[in-house]
Amino acid sequence: MDVRVLGVPMDLGADRRGVDMGPSAIRYAGLADQLEAIGTSCTDGGDISVPRPEERDPDAAGFDGGRAKFHRETREVCTDVRDAVSRAVDSGETPLVLGGDHSIAIGSVAGAAASEESLGVVWFDAHGDFNTPATTPSGNIHGMALSAVLGHAAFGGEGWGHVPAVREENVALVGLRDVDDKERELLRESDVAVYTMSDIDARGVPAVTEEALGRATEGTDGLHVSLDLDWLDPTEAPGVGTPVRGGVSYREAHSAMEAVADHRDRLCSLDLVEVNPILDDHNQTAELACELAASAFGKRVL
Numbered sequence: 250m251d252v253r254v255l256g257v258p259m260d261l262g263a264d265r266r267g268v269d270m271g272p273s274a275i276r277y278a279g280l281a282d283q284l285e286a287i288g289t290s291c292t293d294g295g296d297i298s299v300p301r302p303e304e305r306d307p308d309a310a311g312f313d314g315g316r317a318k319f320h321r322e323t324r325e326v327c328t329d330v331r332d333a334v335s336r337a338v339d340s341g342e343t344p345l346v347l348g349g350d351h352s353i354a355i356g357s358v359a360g361a362a363a364s365e366e367s368l369g370v371v372w373f374d375a376h377g378d379f380n381t382p383a384t385t386p387s388g389n390i391h392g393m394a395l396s397a398v399l400g401h402a403a404f405g406g407e408g409w410g411h412v413p414a415v416r417e418e419n420v421a422l423v424g425l426r427d428v429d430d431k432e433r434e435l436l437r438e439s440d441v442a443v444y445t446m447s448d449i450d451a452r453g454v455p456a457v458t459e460e461a462l463g464r465a466t467e468g469t470d471g472l473h474v475s476l477d478l479d480w481l482d483p484t485e486a487p488g489v490g491t492p493v494r495g496g497v498s499y500r501e502a503h504s505a506m507e508a509v510a511d512h513r514d515r516l517c518s519l520d521l522v523e524v525n526p527i528l529d530d531h532n533q534t535a536e537l538a539c540e541l542a543a544s545a546f547g548k549r550v551l
């Protein structure tokens with residue numbers, strides 16, 4: 250497996266500054282060494298450039314029917330992410346996209362889908378990321394990323410963000426425990442498979458993850474995994490912008506990534522997002538992100 254690391258120091262889609270330093274923190278935690286230690290070649294493709302929020306007005310391009318802060322800038326960055334991801338996939342590499350806030354996944358999913366007829370997606374997150382500009386309580390695009398991919402949230406223009414190669418039936422959300430009221434209605438109406446923390450309590454991570462991966466790989470050509478580090482409990486991953494109590498444990502997260510590795514012949518690309526070193530405890534969350542990437546790419550004890 251040839252991994253291409255792509256940093257996206259994006260913080261326009263979330264409220265807490267610092268997530269733009271996620272790519273540096275994850276690299277500093279030893280990402281390349283850990284991947285090379287398991288026999289994976291690792292090329293660093295550098296960072297995609299992201300405008301500074303101080304230089305921009307979040308509502309410079311306001312539109313009727315809701316709010317999506319910095320949507321023009323987000324669109325520009327995600328277009329670059331899409332192009333970089335699809336180039337890597339085309340040349341036989343597996344892009345590992347380091348966020349940055351979760352809005353960047355609009356670009357990475359589009360890039361992974363560019364080279365596949367159909368793409369399944371597993372989205373590990375405490376949140377649904379299923380708001381739209383009309384339902385969002387925050388105006389933050391990281392809370393709308395999944396709905397954008399599925400064509401529900403267009404930002405001031407003709408369905409931008411929609412990735413038709415991704416069908417709702419092939420999307421699974423895993424670990425949900427914090428959803429906004431209108432977002433809940435949208436999720437209920439959708440065909441996305443939603444696995445909450447209660448499902449994980451009842452059935453365990455291995456069964457839930459296996460079913461989620463089954464949904465994403467059944468009848469699809471490729472698989473994209475998007476891992477928001479706030480999926481884990483804040484005791485394991487304190488360095489995230491929107492921590493929510495009651496997440497999965499360290500071992501459960503590894504077990505899920507080992508299940509991803511079982512499907513790595515299909516795995517097109519992986520996102521590691523929302524690591525915020527300013528809020529972290531001695532870079533613990535970035536270190537965890539590296540370890541989880543290694544598990545997803547096939548690290549085993551024996």
Ligand code: DIR
Pocket residue numbers: 351374376377378380385386387388389391392393427428429477491
């Ligand atoms: C909230 C927070 N639902 C919003 N979303 C987050 O702003 O839409 N997603 N933190 O990761």
Ligand code: MN
Pocket residue numbers: 351374376378391477
């Ligand atoms: Mn998220």
Ligand code: MN
Pocket residue numbers: 374375376477479480491523
């Ligand atoms: Mn989240």
